[in-house]
Amino acid sequence: MINKVREHPTQNESLLFESSSPGKRGYQLPDLDVPAVDAREALGAANTRDDIEGFPEVSEVEAIRHFTRLSTWNYAIDLGLYPLGSCTMKYNPRVNEAVARIDGLAWAHPYQPESLSQGAMEVIAALEAALAEITGMDAVTLQPAAGAHGELTGILLIRALLASRGNPRSKVLIPDSAHGTNPATAAIAGYQVINAPSNERGMLDLSELARLVDDDVAAVMITNPNTLGVFEEQITGIASLLHSKGALVYMDGANMNALMGVARPGDFGIDVMHLNLHKTFSTPHGGGGPGCGAVAVKSHLEPFLPTPRLARNDGGWTWDYNRPESIGRVRAFYGNFGVLVRALAYIMAHGGPGLRNVTLDAVANANYLRKLIEPYYQLAYEAPSMHECVFSDHRQTKHGVRTGDIAKRLIDYGFHPYTVSFPLIVHGALMIEPTETESKQELDLFVEAMIAIAKEAEENPDLVRTAPHSTRIGRVDEVTAARKPIVRWRPA
Amino acid sequence: MLDTIGVSSAEDLFAHLPAETRLRRPLDIAPGKSEYEIVEYFRERAAETANGYTSFLGAGVYNHYRPVLVDTVISRGEFLTSYTPYQAEIAQGTLMTIFEFQTMICQLTGMDVANASMYDGSTAVPEAAMMAMRITGRDHVAVSRALHPEYREVLATYMQHQEARVAEFEYDRDSGGIDFASLESAIQPNTAAVIVQSPNFFGMLEDAKRAAEIAHTAGALLIVVFTEAVSLGILEPPRDADIVAGELQSFAISPSYGGPFAGIIATKEKYMRQIPGRLVGETKDTRGNRAFCLTLATREQHIRREKATSNICTNQALIALMATVFMTVYGRAGLRELAEQNLAKAHYMAGKLPLRFKGAFFNEFVARAPESVNERLLENKIIGGLPLGRYYPELADCMLFCATEMSRREHMDTVAGVFATEEAYAR
Numbered sequence: 046m047i048n049k050v051r052e053h054p055t056q057n058e059s060l061l062f063e064s065s066s067p068g069k070r071g072y073q074l075p076d077l078d079v080p081a082v083d084a085r086e087a088l089g090a091a092n093t094r095d096d097i098e099g100f101p102e103v104s105e106v107e108a109i110r111h112f113t114r115l116s117t118w119n120y121a122i123d124l125g126l127y128p129l130g131s132c133t134m135k136y137n138p139r140v141n142e143a144v145a146r147i148d149g150l151a152w153a154h155p156y157q158p159e160s161l162s163q164g165a166m167e168v169i170a171a172l173e174a175a176l177a178e179i180t181g182m183d184a185v186t187l188q189p190a191a192g193a194h195g196e197l198t199g200i201l202l203i204r205a206l207l208a209s210r211g212n213p214r215s216k217v218l219i220p221d222s223a224h225g226t227n228p229a230t231a232a233i234a235g236y237q238v239i240n241a242p243s244n245e246r247g248m249l250d251l252s253e254l255a256r257l258v259d260d261d262v263a264a265v266m267i268t269n270p271n272t273l274g275v276f277e278e279q280i281t282g283i284a285s286l287l288h289s290k291g292a293l294v295y296m297d298g299a300n301m302n303a304l305m306g307v308a309r310p311g312d313f314g315i316d317v318m319h320l321n322l323h324k325t326f327s328t329p330h331g332g333g334g335p336g337c338g339a340v341a342v343k344s345h346l347e348p349f350l351p352t353p354r355l356a357r358n359d360g361g362w363t364w365d366y367n368r369p370e371s372i373g374r375v376r377a378f379y380g381n382f383g384v385l386v387r388a389l390a391y392i393m394a395h396g397g398p399g400l401r402n403v404t405l406d407a408v409a410n411a412n413y414l415r416k417l418i419e420p421y422y423q424l425a426y427e428a429p430s431m432h433e434c435v436f437s438d439h440r441q442t443k444h445g446v447r448t449g450d451i452a453k454r455l456i457d458y459g460f461h462p463y464t465v466s467f468p469l470i471v472h473g474a475l476m477i478e479p480t481e482t483e484s485k486q487e488l489d490l491f492v493e494a495m496i497a498i499a500k501e502a503e504e505n506p507d508l509v510r511t512a513p514h515s516t517r518i519g520r521v522d523e524v525t526a527a528r529k530p531i532v533r534w535r536p537a
Numbered sequence: 538m539l540d541t542i543g544v545s546s547a548e549d550l551f552a553h554l555p556a557e558t559r560l561r562r563p564l565d566i567a568p569g570k571s572e573y574e575i576v577e578y579f580r581e582r583a584a585e586t587a588n589g590y591t592s593f594l595g596a597g598v599y600n601h602y603r604p605v606l607v608d609t610v611i612s613r614g615e616f617l618t619s620y621t622p623y624q625a626e627i628a629q630g631t632l633m634t635i636f637e638f639q640t641m642i643c644q645l646t647g648m649d650v651a652n653a654s655m656y657d658g659s660t661a662v663p664e665a666a667m668m669a670m671r672i673t674g675r676d677h678v679a680v681s682r683a684l685h686p687e688y689r690e691v692l693a694t695y696m697q698h699q700e701a702r703v704a705e706f707e708y709d710r711d712s713g714g715i716d717f718a719s720l721e722s723a724i725q726p727n728t729a730a731v732i733v734q735s736p737n738f739f740g741m742l743e744d745a746k747r748a749a750e751i752a753h754t755a756g757a758l759l760i761v762v763f764t765e766a767v768s769l770g771i772l773e774p775p776r777d778a779d780i781v782a783g784e785l786q787s788f789a790i791s792p793s794y795g796g797p798f799a800g801i802i803a804t805k806e807k808y809m810r811q812i813p814g815r816l817v818g819e820t821k822d823t824r825g826n827r828a829f830c831l832t833l834a835t836r837e838q839h840i841r842r843e844k845a846t847s848n849i850c851t852n853q854a855l856i857a858l859m860a861t862v863f864m865t866v867y868g869r870a871g872l873r874e875l876a877e878q879n880l881a882k883a884h885y886m887a888g889k890l891p892l893r894f895k896g897a898f899f900n901e902f903v904a905r906a907p908e909s910v911n912e913r914l915l916e917n918k919i920i921g922g923l924p925l926g927r928y929y930p931e932l933a934d935c936m937l938f939c940a941t942e943m944s945r946r947e948h949m950d951t952v953a954g955v956f957a958t959e960e961a962y963a964r
Binding site: 058060061062065068069070071072074075077078079080081082084087088089091092093094096097098099100101102103105108109111112113115116117118119120121122123124127129132134136137140142143144145146147148149150151152153154155156157158161162163164165167168175178179181190191192193194196197201204224225226228229230231232233234235238276278280281305306307308309312313321323329330331332333334335336351352372373374375376377378379380381382383384386390392393394395396397398399400401405406408409410412413416417429431452453456461462465467485511513516517518519520521522523525526527530531532533534 | 538539541542543544547548550551553554555557558559560563564565566567568569570572574575576578579580581582583584585586587588590592594596597598600604606608609610611612613614615616617618619620621622623624625626627628629630631633634636637639640641643644645649650651653654656657658659660667685687688690691693694695697698699700742769770771772773774791792793794795796797799809815816817818819820821822823824826828829830832833834835837838839840841842843844845847848849850851852853854855856858862864865866867868869870871872873874875876877878880881882884885897899911915920923942945946949
């Protein structure tokens with residue numbers, strides 16, 4: 046019995062290029078109040094184009110129908126639980142959207158005089174201060190555009206600090222449970238990646254780590270809680286170990302939703318970390334961005350932060366470009382300001398006590414799911430769960446059903462799947478993060494679906510293996526897509 | 538729920554955290570505020586910025602009209618509050634719009650393949666440079682000094698850790714375009730890419746064809762960068778480039794004090810597997826329907842880890858959707874008409890000011906301007922040009938101006954009037 050959804054028709058829709066008709070238009074420009082200029086004369090005939098071949102030609106109503114129809118083919122947080130582990134898909138308050146569109150903020154040009162930018166700069170300063178307090182760090186840069194960009198910034202800071210001490214070193218330790226961006230980032234920053242194994246409790250092993258740390262290690266990149274949703278209980282020991290060898294500790298803050306108001310990375314030995322404002326601080330994911338990968342550091346890394354830095358002088362806020370030790374810019378201008386506005390609105394709405402409640406509720410929701418799902422699926426690790434819980438498809442594979450199949454079947458039950466097959470150290474992982482914004486009713490429907498699918502896996506495994514059945518399209522042939530890539534439309 | 542879990546309070550769920558990791562005091566952040574108070578706070582901050590001013594700033598961030606449809610579409614929760622489209626069966630809406638986006642970027646730039654977006658134009662440049670280094674196996678790039686100064690700074694940050702060197706070549710002091718002798722002397726046997734911006738930072742058109750010949754003769758790739766996407770409505774696309782890297786802010790993305798914007802990388806078919814970031818491809822489902830999915834993921838960090846083409850994960854999907862709606866609304870005829878209006882406005886304004894360079898320009902230009910001009914303009918609630926001395930000491934007496942379809946004749950006349958007065962004072 047599926048209680049959350051039932052089928053209803055969705056509209057078909059072609060690609061814009063296929064539904065275009067010559068001469069159709071959806072715009073009206075004002076009459077020119079200056080003389081027209083002949084483009085070929087002003088720019089040179091060789092420099093001008095006659096046409097944008099294939100570009101859309103549709104009316105306004107066709108345009109709105111096109112995008113509205115396509116939107117109904119998407120699942121979204123606004124429709125229900127979106128339990129992607131480590132993605133923190135929480136409700137996105139609409140006041141965030143409203144304030145980011147206020148004219149003075151939305152239309153502020155990054156090069157307008159500082160005297161006419163004080164409000165925007167104040168927003169940046171207020172957010173930097175709040176994030177420093179939440180993380181227990183000393184300084185924050187908001188320039189990085191996303192989590193991976195924040196990671197790169199953080200590793201470059203470490204490199205710059207170590208270089209200033211005489212040797213940037215050559216290796217970065219990364220746990221085998223880490224997100225793929227961690228090793229990719231270390232490689233781009235010029236480091237060799239050394240894999241650090243987890244122990245039987247799903248945590249980084251201090252004694253194993255001690256064996257790996259030598260004078261060539263620049264840093265460890267740790268996620269805490271890690272991607273298993275487990276708090277690294279030896280974190281202070283790990284930090285002491287690295288520090289004793291002259292190395293630093295980087296923390297991937299993707300899972301900060303588990304710690305707000307409860308524990309602060311700056312208090313447990315972290316030197317530098319990034320936050321995903323599009324996760325913990327509710328700025329929407331938007332189908333894959335924009336985000337902000339704010340980077341928070343202890344004071345010894347502050348001189349190396351990207352230029353410019355916000356500073357205070359007699360006239361108010363100013364941008365300080367005189368930062369001789371800075372790693373340089375990682376992005377033009379000052380970061381994804383519109384995202385910063387949204388994140389500050391979120392922090393203001395919750396306040397200090399409210400943020401702590403967010404964390405308590407997020408962890409309670411995850412543990413509630415864990416408890417009710419555990420009888421039916423193999424728990425990956427027994428260690429206590431924080432904001433997410435991770436299962437293995439071990440029991441279901443006996444019937445030929447894998448994590449990817451269970452995920453697809455969840456779609457029929459009206460849910461977006463969990464994170465599939467990650468972290469890599471768990472066989473057939475089901476990584477489930479409900480977040481704090483889900484009600485008991487929604488969680489119970491999810492549990493009901495998970496239990497039903499576990500039974501289906503035993504009694505009718507083909508039903509699960511061929512899911513989804515209720516969607517507009519069936520399973521997608523990703524193999525052919527990669528083998529014979531068609532990545533743009535072309536006229537037939 | 539707590540009974541089910543088997544704890545008496547949510548606090549108990551943190552009991553296993555070592556004592557030394559725990560925060561023993563409340564966060565020093567004021568208690569939660571109502572929606573009304575939050576809106577008021579941001580209205581006050583907005584009032585402290587340049588409300589109600591007319592601006593002639595460009596320099597990578599442009600003042601274009603945003604069709605109402607753009608916010609209408611991106612405010613739909615199905616686009617706004619969905620994740621990266623990993624589960625194709627329930628993300629066809631996002632996937633199909635990205636496929637359309639990739640197609641339109643190809644149509645605009647004259648390239649064969651475009652990715653699903655980069656963070657912005659400034660980060661697209663080093664990603665394009667690293668791509669060229671992978672393709673050629675070389676470790677040096679030659680970059681024009683007329684590339685946006687902040688883009689060059691970002692490039693330098695990325696390149697210093699790739700064990701790659703960057704050589705800058707000059708712009709011609711007379712035309713404002715590439716100094717080709719300087720370009721030729723900047724090229725070395727290990728040059729992977731020549732990077733030029735067109736229209737360049739000064740608004741001037743570059744001879745990309747000639748730059749391509751020089752780059753290709755040396756076995757290097759040509760990367761052409763654009764910051765003003767509207768120019769592609771009227772300019773011949775850089776078909777001789779191997780990689781195009783650009784910024785789409787002009788396509789209905791509000792200036793928003795510098796972001797979020799959306800960058801792109803587009804390239805030739807033969808380099809498709811070296812492109813960074815996400816790509817959407819067309820395929821079929823089990824029932825024979827047309828379907829779309831993320832593809833060629835073996836380039837990416839979540840599969841390849843430290844061997845990935847880039848570390849990029851989250852990009853600028855919603856912003857790319859804004860640009861997609863913009864391109865749809867204006868379409869084939871409209872983007873050209875919009876570009877023509879920009880051209881006309883800028884040339885009207887430029888005709889009244891003392892221009893620094895002689896070359897052809899689109900909607901930005903450099904004028905010799907006494908420093909006092911901007912102060913006088915502010916008194917008229919007009920933000921003037923960008924003083925160039927900070928970026929180009931040799932242009933300390935110059936400012937970069939931009940006029941768009943939003944620029945009104947009366948304001949441009951005011952600028953011209955102030956120029957005349959201040960120049961008279963200066964003499």
